[in-house]
Amino acid sequence: MHQNILILDFGGQYKELLALNIRSMNVLTIIKPGNIPISEIIEINPKGIILSGGLSSVYDEDAVRCDPELFKIGIPILGICYGAQLMAYILGGLVAPCEIKESGCVKMNIDPSSQLFAKMDTTQSVLMNDNDCITKLPAGFISTAYTGSSPNAAIENTEKKLYGLQFHPEVKQTTNGMKMLNRFVFDICGAAGDYTVDDYLNEQMSAISRQVGNESVLLALSGGVDSSVCAALLSKAIPDRLVCIFVDHGLMRKNEGDEIEAAFSDRRLKFIRINAEKRFLEALKGVTDPEQKRKIIGREFISVFEEQARVLDNIKYLAQGTIYPDVIESGAGNKAKVKSHHNVGGLPEIMDFKGIIEPLKGLFKNEVRILGKRLGLPDSLVQRQPFPGPGLAIRIIGEVSKEKLEILRSADAIFREEIKRSRLKPDQYFAVLTNIKSVGVTDDNRTYDYAVALRAVKTKDFMTCEYMKLPYSTLDRVSARIINEVKKVNRILYDITGKPPATIEYE
Numbered sequence: 001m002h003q004n005i006l007i008l009d010f011g012g013q014y015k016e017l018l019a020l021n022i023r024s025m026n027v028l029t030i031i032k033p034g035n036i037p038i039s040e041i042i043e044i045n046p047k048g049i050i051l052s053g054g055l056s057s058v059y060d061e062d063a064v065r066c067d068p069e070l071f072k073i074g075i076p077i078l079g080i081c082y083g084a085q086l087m088a089y090i091l092g093g094l095v096a097p098c099e100i101k102e103s104g105c106v107k108m109n110i111d112p113s114s115q116l117f118a119k120m121d122t123t124q125s126v127l128m129n130d131n132d133c134i135t136k137l138p139a140g141f142i143s144t145a146y147t148g149s150s151p152n153a154a155i156e157n158t159e160k161k162l163y164g165l166q167f168h169p170e171v172k173q174t175t176n177g178m179k180m181l182n183r184f185v186f187d188i189c190g191a192a193g194d195y196t197v198d199d200y201l202n203e204q205m206s207a208i209s210r211q212v213g214n215e216s217v218l219l220a221l222s223g224g225v226d227s228s229v230c231a232a233l234l235s236k237a238i239p240d241r242l243v244c245i246f247v248d249h250g251l252m253r254k255n256e257g258d259e260i261e262a263a264f265s266d267r268r269l270k271f272i273r274i275n276a277e278k279r280f281l282e283a284l285k286g287v288t289d290p291e292q293k294r295k296i297i298g299r300e301f302i303s304v305f306e307e308q309a310r311v312l313d314n315i316k317y318l319a320q321g322t323i324y325p326d327v328i329e330s331g332a333g334n335k336a337k338v339k340s341h342h343n344v345g346g347l348p349e350i351m352d353f354k355g356i357i358e359p360l361k362g363l364f365k366n367e368v369r370i371l372g373k374r375l376g377l378p379d380s381l382v383q384r385q386p387f388p389g390p391g392l393a394i395r396i397i398g399e400v401s402k403e404k405l406e407i408l409r410s411a412d413a414i415f416r417e418e419i420k421r422s423r424l425k426p427d428q429y430f431a432v433l434t435n436i437k438s439v440g441v442t443d444d445n446r447t448y449d450y451a452v453a454l455r456a457v458k459t460k461d462f463m464t465c466e467y468m469k470l471p472y473s474t475l476d477r478v479s480a481r482i483i484n485e486v487k488k489v490n491r492i493l494y495d496i497t498g499k500p501p502a503t504i505e506y507e
């Protein structure tokens with residue numbers, strides 16, 4: 001087991017960013033709900049603990065709280081926003097609503113003799129986002145920073161190695177945030193920095209070989225980053241004993257099915273491609289409701305997979321490309337469901353396997369990408385933007401048909417080509433076939449054709465996003481090309497909504 005920093009999650013939106021930042025320092029980070037028992041924390045044996053931010057006030061009845069014993073076990077602790085308030089409150093300090101709420105980037109004055117801030121300028125720019133402030137320090141603490149409205153923007157008790165920050169060090173708006181985290185992790189916790197993606201790969205490879213022995217593993221390959229990297233890892237760990245089933249539902253983007261097949265053709269694995277377009281389109285005929293479309297695709301997918309898997313020999317294990325964000329248990333309760341996501345998860349329930357193999361379960365997406373590169377996968381797969389399991393079916397509003405798919409594929413390919421040429425870097429971008437037909441004119445003739453919407457977003461976590469302000473020159477070129485090259489489209493729209501209130505996909 002590598003040394004680790006444990007993040008206790010109190011529901012704030014930045015816990016994954018925090019974990020990623022610390023992992024980028026070669027230190028393993030683990031995220032657990034804020035209220036896990038002390039015995040579990042001791043078992044994890046962290047070098048340091050970070051209490052994340054959260055949406056609650058420490059006085060809320062349903063606020064998630066940690067065990068007060070946490071502050072007595074001698075492990076260094078850094079509380080951030082709610083985490084800092086919780087620590088102060090539990091240890092006998094006072095927390096109250098800020099008189100003037102500071103939100104956004106503010107100037108903060110620090111005490112450079114604090115180990116967290118050593119050798120930094122006395123004035124720092126930090127991101128604040130709090131309703132409450134620490135108004136009275138617990139015994140043994142001193143204040144090491146203040147802002148215009150918060151006299152205790154940072155607090156510490158060096159003897160007990162307890163630190164609290166009223167601001168977010170993990171975001172880039174806090175200019176020296178990474179330095180502060182670095183000080184905590186290395187200087188205060190004494191972490192060695194002993195964790196790399198290569199170590200992870202080697203550990204997984206030997207664990208899988210041990211677990212699988214002479215038996216074979218089945219993987220549902222979607223061509224997405226996670227399942228592709230999972231396939232590459234397994235084909236290295238247990239060559240010749242991996243069977244990949246790629247269900248091509250006919251809802252992929254232009255040439256995508258062939259690209260996926262080509263990427264795995266020279267690896268030592270059995271690759272089965274099932275061309276099931278006809279079956280999926282048949283099942284989707286006449287269906288317009290987004291949730292129903294998603295459910296039908298999920299159900300069909302499982303049926304095709306199950307039929308194929310049943311005829312294979314000696315398959316004892318099922319592999320899945322589950323990644324760390326999929327398994328983090330939230331400490332903040334469940335949010336209302338907006339869409340039923342379909343991916344290849346959920347398969348084990350339908351079949352009788354001896355075990356499940358999830359070799360990426362400890363990695364974040366960017367680490368999965370690094371691993372994919374190490375394993376020799378092409379950029380076209382490893383750097384792929386997310387593509388939803390139900391594919392283009394949820395980018396065609398209303399009923400899906402072969403004709404609509406062809407129109408959307410061509411328009412989407414042009415948009416992606418032009419974005420690539422422009423060197424702009426949206427995190428996700430695609431075309432959508434709206435169900436709107438409108439009147440236009442081409443060569444003096446009336447047309448009555450589809451409107452295509454373009455969507456390009458910037459996001460870190462895909463839970464929220466901003467629309468990207470693409471230059472008009474790029475939009476002009478994409479629009480002209482789609483209108484000229486794609487039949488049955490006479491209008492191009494650019495989507496300027498973020499999430500919320502919209503979602504990234506249209507259905």
Ligand code: XMP
Nearest residue numbers: 341342343386387388389390462503504505
């Ligand atoms: P929304 O539309 O919910 O999308 O804002 C957030 C992110 O999730 C992707 N997405 C999916 N991914 N199966 C997936 O594997 C799905 O059913 C699915 N639906 C949405 C979406 O592309 C975006 O990146």
